[in-house]
Amino acid sequence: MLQAAKHGNIEFINAMRNANPDLLWAAIDKNKRDIFSHAILNRRKVVFQLIHDETVNGRKEIVRCRVDAFGNSLLHLAGKLGPLSDLHRRSGPALQMQRELLWFKEVEKLVHPKCKEAKNAEGKKPRHIFTENHKELVKAGEKWAKHTAGSFTLVATLITTIMFAAAFTVPVLLFIGILTARYAENDFLKSLPLKLLFGLIALFFSVVSMMVAFCASLAMLLKGHEGIIITAMSFACIPVIVLLPSQLRLFIEIFKSMSDFYCSLFPEDYLIDDERLIQLWTAEGFLTIPTNNNPEQFGQACFNDFVPFIFQQVEEKEEKGVYRMNQLLHKLAKEVAGDENIAVDSMGERVKEGTLHASFDFGLKQRN
Structure with a gap:
């Protein structure tokens, strides 16, 4: 059981649990660590999510407060650096650091x-353990982010020098914001990835806009010389063709890291009530409630803005809206998320290697 937890073998764990549910609690190593401890140490989210299973709820309080032979709680273990095999799933130390922070925050929500x-046997708190074990990753993330931003800043500066429109300075300002960031641990959670994401988008549109302006000017100057115009425009498209494939992978990696892709985790035929989804958004920190605002009203206002694009209202029950997700958006989210996110319909379903997020049908009910 412990080896299965280390390697994320959810099929074996489910088979053993179905045979004897007490095996979840009987499997403890010499350091007094159970399968949930090993799931956290090895970043096996599919195994860790078993703690939310209805068969575990009766003993969840025991798991939340459990410590190992060294006085480490689950949060202390989450503060340790994840295995290299898990870190290398993300391209770049900055995104790896973000993944580590997300793990720490997730476990922090669970523990008592x-x-x-609380301090362990060495007198260290969980946050101290996290900072101590991630010093080198923070330095590497800072170096990677500055190098990436510096490269894009050079390109954006050249575009700004050539073009006169103030709009083309936007990517420069975004990448300068990365270069001048303080690079605290929490900056890797949202601030830096967001700046890099928007900077990439702004840079791409700047390049495209520059090419459009160049082609338009050329067409006016060389009117009547279609052959020269077509040849020049063909060469002008080369920067866009080169830039897009080279940075598409980085863009997708950042986009993936910025969300848990709720759209891909919910099957198409699930009905979602707005109150439940607003609670999920709030719990994940996606909603920042302004001062003196009612959280429920603010969340509902945000939800109403998304309804026309993401959800389709299908019925009303007890004055609460019930919605079905837009099929096209669901397919897009599934395509982007790939095998990293799955919706498990039965505990015996096989989970592919490389899966990072899995949803289980414990609260929502499937309807036709």
């Missing part, structure tokens, strides 16, 4: 509040 400030 007293565990957040």
Whole structure:
């Protein structure tokens, strides 16, 4: 069981649990670590999510407060650096650091509040363990982000020099924001990835706009010389053709890291009530409630803005809206997420290697 937890073999764990549910609690190594401890140490989210299973709920409080032979709680273990095989799933130390922070925040939501400030046998708190184990990754992330931003800043500066429109300075400002960031641990969670994401988008549109302006000017100057115009325009498209494939992978990696792709985790035929989804958004930190605003009303206002694009209202029940996800958006999210995110309909379903997020049907009910 412990080896299965280390390697993320959810099929074996489910088979053993179905045969004898007590095996979940009986499997403890010499350091007093159970399968959930090993799932956290090895970043096996599919195994870790078993803690939310209805068969575990009766003993969840025990898991939340459990410590190993060294006085480490689950949050202490989450503060340790993940295995290299998991880190290398992300391209770039900055995105690897973001993944580590997300793991720490996820476990922090689960453990008992007293565990957040509890000390282990060495007198260290969970946050101290995290900072101590991720020093080198923070430095590597800072170096990677500055190198990436510096490369794009050079291109954006050249575009700004050639063009006169103020709009073309946007990518320069975004990448300068990365170069001048303070690079604290929490900056890797949202601030830096967002700046890099928007910087890439702005840079791409700047290049495209520059090419359009160049082609338009050329067409006016060489009117009547179609052969020369077509040849020049063909060469003008080369920068766009070169830039797009080279940076598409980085763009997708950043986009993936910025969300848990709820759209891909919910099957097409699930009905979602707005209150539940707003609670999910709030729990994940996607909604920042302004001062003096009612959280429920603010969340509902945000939800209403998304309804025309993402959801289709199908019925109303007890004054609450029930919605079905837009099929085209669901297919797009599934395509982008790939095998990293799955929706598990039965505990015996096989989970592919490389899966990072899995949803289980415990709260939502499938309807036709």
